[in-house]
Amino acid sequence: MNTSIYIAKRYLFSRKKVHAINIISGVSMLGVFIGSAALVIVLSVYNGFEKVILSLYSNFTPELKIEPRQGKTFDPNTPYFNALHRDAKLFSFTEVLQENALIRYGQTGQFIGTVRGVSDEFLRNKQLDSTIEKGSFTLKNDGRFMAVIGVNVQSKLSVNIHDQLSSLQVYSPRRNASSSADPLSEFEVKYIYPSGIFNIQQDFNSLIIVPIDFMRDLLNEPKNISAIDLNYKEGTDLKAVQRDIEDKIGSMFIIKNRFEQNADLYKTLNYERWSIFMILTFVLIIATFNIIGSLTMLVMDKQQDIAILTSLGADKQLIQGIFFFEGMMISFIGCIAGVIVGLIFCVLQEQFGFVKFGDNMTAIDAYPVALKFTDFILVFLTVSGIAAIASGISARLSIKRLGEIKEDL
DSSP: OOOHHHHHHHHSSSSSSSSHHHHHHHHHHHHHHHHHHHHHHHHHHHHHHHHHHHHTTTTTOSSEEEEESSSSOOOOOOOHHHHHHOOOOOEEEEEEEEEEEEETTTTTOEEEEEEEEOGGGGGGOOTTGEEEEEEEEOOOTTTEEEEEEEEHHHHTTTTTTOOOTOEEEEEEOOOOOOOOOOGGGGEEEEEEEEEEEEOTTTTTTTEEEEHHHHHHHHOOOOOSSSEEEEEOOOTTHHHHHHHHHHHHTTTEEEEEEEEHHTTHHHHHHHHHHHHHHHHHHHHHHHHTTTTHHHHHHHHHHHHHHHHHHHOOOOOHHHHHHHHHHHHHHHHHHHHHHHHHHHHHHHHHHHOOOBBBTTTTTOSSOOOOOOOOOHHHHHHHHHHHHHHHHHHHHHHHTTTHHHHHHHOOO
16 A cells, blocks of 8 residues: 555544544535535436426427428428338327417407417327326317317416317418408407316417317418427437438428427526536535645644654655545545435435425426436546645645754654
């Protein structure tokens, strides 16, 4: 065993003459322990939020979305899109036609929301029923078009899905409307009955989902669509598929994955994640630099030992190594213990969810966590870097008065 490491271990685990050194070393180790555990937990919680958001958004956000680069709509009846629809790896190929519209229900008021028309393959998603609070996710019933509305729409208009006599009135501006004394004559009006109410997330809860044929009639759009939503079978390499489509689709279209469809959301989530990481790292720096005080007092306590070792032939490098490795040991013990406790906490939270949100949360009731191996590496490297700087400073201080110590003895 290296002489410096051996002596450093003896100093760390043996009883010291000055009790204050024990206390300061313990405080330093506790600070590293708490900082390391907090970093692991916070990073895992933000990973959990990202995972939950992906799962919530996956109901209405496709794995890949094709949109026109310019304009609102495009004609999907092209040889490439027809061939893409026949791809064996596809789980669903959904044509989407959507537009903002004025919605009225009885005499309860009006609401401006997004009406999204979808083709039949949209209903292949087996998770849709899990989003329903009332009714069912039904878009056609006995040849009649039906609508599934978000909870925001239901709340604004007081929609009763069990009232078979009241329908949603959907108003959309006519394309070739001319000025008229009656403003309503400038709108195309269609009627549709609600079949269910869904609740996913604020960004989606103002949507109204209807069959695409209903939207074609409303907008007088017989062939064009707004987008194509693609979902693939499990195990498909989506990055490779996206690159392949980008190469073949041409410059008139853009294709986005889920991260690109919700870029602002994920940027905000990442900014918050790294902001909290930097704050906790700063706290960890303060805790780790307590090691300097602990080792400085240890140097004062071990002046006689330092002089004896020097007399026996120990050089400055060995003396520095003793206090450097002691500082690293304090940091590593605190770091490893903190990572283990953080891991245990995250596993328990993942299994039992004992730390919960407030009662107003509906989608999830407890803080989500998701463990990533790279987070543990990041925490370990962060602690190691800070500890190496602090221990290096202390090690240099240990030999600063080496000449004076020898003269005193």
